[in-house]
Amino acid sequence: MAYYYDFGAGSTAMAGYTKITAEDLYHPERGYGFADCTNVSALRRNGEPLTGDFCIPFGAIFLTDVQDGNYIITLITGDQYAPTHTTVKSNGERHVLPDIHTVAGQYAREMFAVNVRGGQLKLSFGGLAPRVNALEIVPSKEQITLFLAGDSTVTDASESGFPFSGWGQVLQRFFKHDVAVANHAQGGRSTKSFIAEGRLEAIIEELKEGDYLFIQFGHNDQKNDEARHTDPSTTYLEHLRKYIEAARSRQAVPVLVTSVHRRYFDASGKLKDSHGAYLDAVGQLAEVEGVQLIDLAAKSKKLFEEEGPEGTKSIFLWGEPGEWINYSSGIRDNTHFQERGGLRIAELIVEGIRENDLQTLIMYLR
Template identity: 75%
Template sequence: MTLRFDFGPEGEAETGYIRVSAADAYDSAKGYGFVDGSRVTALRRGGDRLTGDFCIPFDAAFLADIEDGNYIVSITIGDAAAPTCTTLKTNGERLVLRNFRTVAGQYAQERFAVNVRGGKLKLAFGGIAPRINALEIAPSKEQITLYLAGDSTVTDPSENGYPQSGWGQMLSYFLKHDVAVANHAVGGRSSKSFIAEGRLNAILEGMKEGDYLFIQFGHNDQKSDEPRYTDPATTYPEHLRKYIDAARSKKATPVLVTSVHRRYFEADGKLKDTHGAYLDAVRRLAEEEEVALIDLAEKSKRLFEEAGPEGTKSIFLWGAPGEWMNYSSGVRDNTHFQEQGSLRIAELVVEGIRERQILPLTMYLR
């Protein structure tokens, strides 16, 4: 069932729409509303019923209870009297709009895909002048689903982990509404433990012909504990092959991604390779299995060496004491990214999709 919401001050909604005012806090009984909405306001500027009024969801989120699956979400943004600037993240804090601007009197409708797990659609608003006039949430069976299997460098962040971010969180920003990203990556997992925990099986439950499975491991396959460790010459490619076979069993397309590099430099400014044989194992497997390879290790090496030891601090999760709310004592993390860094890494993944001409996925890049 398609849901339609008309945002603004209390009053009559557009025909076929549900009215949402600034005072509508989320309530499970009605199944929608704002959370963290103490600074949500609503205004009426005049004009037609749907665009002439709106809510200003400043640093707030809107929830709607819906069944799990893929959706096409359409949002109308605009203000008759003022320019607007809206950033929007969906489930898993996935970026879909970044400083999206309209001029006074302009109304824009943007569409994007969302993969919902957990029975709720979440729209988290940011930006210096956010607006929402109208919202439509339509279930879709026709979209391609791009599944991600990986570790903490890929995963969606936890709500209290900001600004830590994986590149999978940012991938939706580069895709049209024809493709929904289902990010199953989880921190601390290796190619082995991901399977042992049933996570690959969970992906297969929803996978269909025409979908994609992007696979990036390696960081935790190096760990010495038995549940995670794999040998780059034997068990690592053996486990990766299970992902390839699983995707092909569903007539989906597997894509291998080499591990993104960590932030460690040699004295001469060259990046230190901390993954070694694990990278070569992925490259050999891609050739043997005739699977598309995005060499994120090579791409990130070039990016990090160009930025240098100092410049890469703005890519990785570095911060002075007090700089980040969730890391008040400061942080120096050479493995994980902050948001502007994960956005840059996602750009490299998209660059790889274009270079490898992974069709029809390339047709749906923004």
């Protein structure tokens, strides 16, 4: 089922569209609306359908109940009289588009992909001068789905964790609407516990021919507890093979990704390796199994050493007391990324996609 929404002032909608005003609060029985209308207003400029009026959603979230799956979403944004600046995130904090700028009288029609799980699409709007004229939400089975299996360095963070960001959370913004990123990564998981919790099985149920499965673990395989620990020379490899076999069983493409480094430097400013044999194991398995490899460990080492101990604080989740409301006492996290860091690491993943000549992904990069 497709959904068409005409945002703005008044009650008259474009034919085939549902009108959304600044007062339309989400109700489960209706299945759409703003989560909170406090910071939403609306204006009408002229009588043009769709573009003649709009909602102004400052930090507002629009919800619509949909079936799980991939969607192509078209956003129309602009203002006849004023320049605009709009940002869009999906399902909470997942970046889907670069910032959208228009000049007075210009209207942008931007398309992006979203993979929905949990029966609800959540679009967060922000920016210096946000405008939403219209939304078109159309289900699609033709897109390539890029599945991500991994840990907290990959996962989608919640709004309460801002500015924490896994690299998978921002990967969608690098792709056109032809590729939908389905981020199944979950904090604290290892190759073993991810499977034990049924998370790989959930991916298998959705995988289809031509899709991709990117696999990055290692941080938690090192942990000593029975539920997560794997040995890099035996059980780590055994579990990684299950991901490879899962992808191949559906004619999808598995891609192994070495663990991104932590922020640990020695006295000379060189990065310390905290993953050891787990990194070598992934490279060896990729060669034996004939699987494409993105060596994110090597790429992140180069980046972090270039930035140095001080510069990497803007990549990792470092903040002074009072700097971020969600970490009001300050934070010193040498494993997880803030939003800027998630973007930098995602850029390295895109670099790896190009280097591995993954053509059906390369052709849809922005």
